[in-house]
Amino acid sequence: MRPSRSFRASPPFRRDRAGFTLTEVMIVLVILMTIAGVGILAIGRSMESARKREAAIKIGEFKTPIEMFRLHVGRLPLVDEGLEALLVCPGTLPIPEKWEGPYLSISAIPPDPWGNPYQYVAPGTHSNSEWEVWSLGPNGVDGDEDDIGSWQR
Numbered sequence: 001m002r003p004s005r006s007f008r009a010s011p012p013f014r015r016d017r018a019g020f021t022l023t024e025v026m027i028v029l030v031i032l033m034t035i036a037g038v039g040i041l042a043i044g045r046s047m048e049s050a051r052k053r054e055a056a057i058k059i060g061e062f063k064t065p066i067e068m069f070r071l072h073v074g075r076l077p078l079v080d081e082g083l084e085a086l087l088v089c090p091g092t093l094p095i096p097e098k099w100e101g102p103y104l105s106i107s108a109i110p111p112d113p114w115g116n117p118y119q120y121v122a123p124g125t126h127s128n129s130e131w132e133v134w135s136l137g138p139n140g141v142d143g144d145e146d147d148i149g150s151w152q153r
Contacts, residue, residue: 048138051113055135055148058110059118062086062133063150065103072100076122076131083109083120083133112148116140127151 065086070076077085089099112135122131134149136142
C-alpha cells in the first residue's frame with residue numbers, strides 16, 4: 001500500500017511585483033520620447049534664430065571697415081573687388097598708397113553661419129544706401145525672404 005500524501009491547501013494566488021510590466025515601461029518610453037522630441041524642436045528653432053542673429057551682427061561689423069576704406073581711398077570697394085578689398089589692397093587702385101588697410105582684424109572674410117560667402121554690392125539695390133552686404137540666409141538662395149542684409153537695420 002502506498003503511503004498517503006498529505007495535500008496542503010495552497011495559499012490564494014498572489015502576484016508579487018518585483019518590477020514593471022512591459023506596458024508600463026512602454027508608456028514611460030513614449031512619454032520620454034515625446035518630451036525629447038519637443039525639446040529637440042525647441043533647440044532647433046533656437047539654433048536657427050541664433051544663426052540669423054549672428055549673420056546680422058557680422059553684417060553690421062562690415063560698416064566701419066567699408067566706411068574707413070572709402071575715407072582713405074576716396075571710393076567704396078568695387079563689386080569686383082568685393083569685401084576682400086578690406087583685407088588686401090586691390091590692384092585697381094590708381095594710388096595704392098591711399099589704402100591704409102587691412103581694415104578688418106581677420107585674415108579672411110568668414111562665411112555666413114550657413115557656410116555661404118557674404119554678398120556685397122555698391123550702390124545698394126534694396127534701399128537708397130550706397131552699399132549693401134547680405135547673407136543668402138538658411139536656404140542659400142539669393143533674393144528671397146530669408147536673406148539677411150544691411151538694409152534691414
